[in-house]
Amino acid sequence: MINQLQSLGRISIDTCTSIGRSGLFLTQVLFRKPRIRRSFPLLIRELYSVGILSLPIILVAALFIGMVVALQGHNTLAKFGADAQMGQLLALSVVRELGPVVTALLFAGRAGSALTAEIGLMKTTEQLASMEMMAVDPLWRIVAPRFWAGFISMPILALIFNAVAIYGGSWVAIDWLGVTSGTFWSNMQAAVGFRVDIVSGIIKSLVFGLVIIWTAVYQGYDCVPTAEGMSRATTRTVVYASLMVLGLDFILTAMMLGDW
């Protein structure tokens, strides 16, 4: 009994310590003296590797998800003679939920894990330590550009996801299943509100982006510098980030559908 209590206490203390350390880490990354002239080229390079290189997986996933939603939606709506509402169903599903959430999950799996592995490997091979000894702060040189690149990329990727998924869905609905084009687009236009739906989706993707990129860079920077430590850190990034995205999605949705 005492041993179990001790274990529980140890786990609680370790968890609190870890949360505190990651909070301090985030503060150190966010509140740095800006060095715009030096930082800008680094940011551009990271925007390419974090954002542009994530595009293919986002585009392909968005296309297929849009097509599947259209197929499933048509199958159900047709039973009630409501297949004219296809555009509305597709747009609201994608813009409010699927866009931000699926993009976030893919982003965590592709860019998040890559960032953790990259920073973790730099730590394991003493690249971060040698940078420190050269009087160059790795938080500024390595972590901050990746953090900001991820934070900027995520909402843009989510918007691209939305557009491509709607395009894929419209292709299935209009060209394949025969829904009238005018009905499809006009219902969609009437149903989707800019503030309620699109801005909500953007806010979600910003929050998800922050959580994913924070988890990814922290896990890489804090990993045990061994092969096993890196492997664990990479797994933790994907698991923690995905679960946090899903949990936060529920909280944000509840807030947005409520009084917000």
Place this chain on the structure above:
Amino acid sequence: MLANNLSEEFLTVTESLVRIRNLTFYRGNRPIYDNLDLEVQRGKITAVMGPSGTGKTTLLRLIGGQLRPHQGQIEINGRNVPTLKQAELYEIRRNIGMLFQNSGLFTNLTVFENVAFPLREHTRLPEAMIRDLVLMKLQAVGLRGARELMPSELSGGMARRVALARAIALDPQLIMYDEPLTGQDPIAKGVILQLIKRLNDALGLTSILVSHDVAEALSIADYVYIVSDGKVIGEGTPDEIRHNTTSAIQQFIQGLPDGTVPFHYPAKNYAEDLL
């Protein structure tokens, strides 16, 4: 202003460049150093030797300010490293080069870019001058022709030489070598030893060499500390160390498998364990 003050202080001539007093450092509950005293004379090669796991690398990280001791002073030119703020620490580090055991080369940069890295970060020199400086440093380590190679294309010995060129890029006063000979073939060992000695003498550096390659380290060191169980168990010139009669030092120097450092890890009685 701060930079000027620190640079001036760094140039102040005192006998010891690094002075460690009553250093105590723990990893968890395990003491790594217990009231350690050590001095590094200016312009000399000081070797710090000892069995694996005694914290020799930790000592370099403590001197470089990457770790903070639980107690004691680590002074570089009279400035106590553990009490420095980050900006002051970084200013001091510009005068310190460090060669890591894994070389620590940036794997996404070429040899040239690796050596140019500290120059680009800390100076505003024109690109032509950076190029000349990098080629001079690479020439010093014999790798001018390898400037376009990536770190993955280098052998272990070459990678250390590139890391050495990078470590001396800003012409530091102090250079710290962490196990530079580990895993090297005899030719690479000879090259690295010769470079350490030559650079120290030619550039007027002060070097701290952490190693457990006894013969090689004794061949170039001016002064030697042997560290074990968190304490200095012997010190002196290489000759004094060779002729030291302390059993722990002789065991280490001669590589004897059993002695003060036992062959067997502490365990209960063998017969009891088998029955």
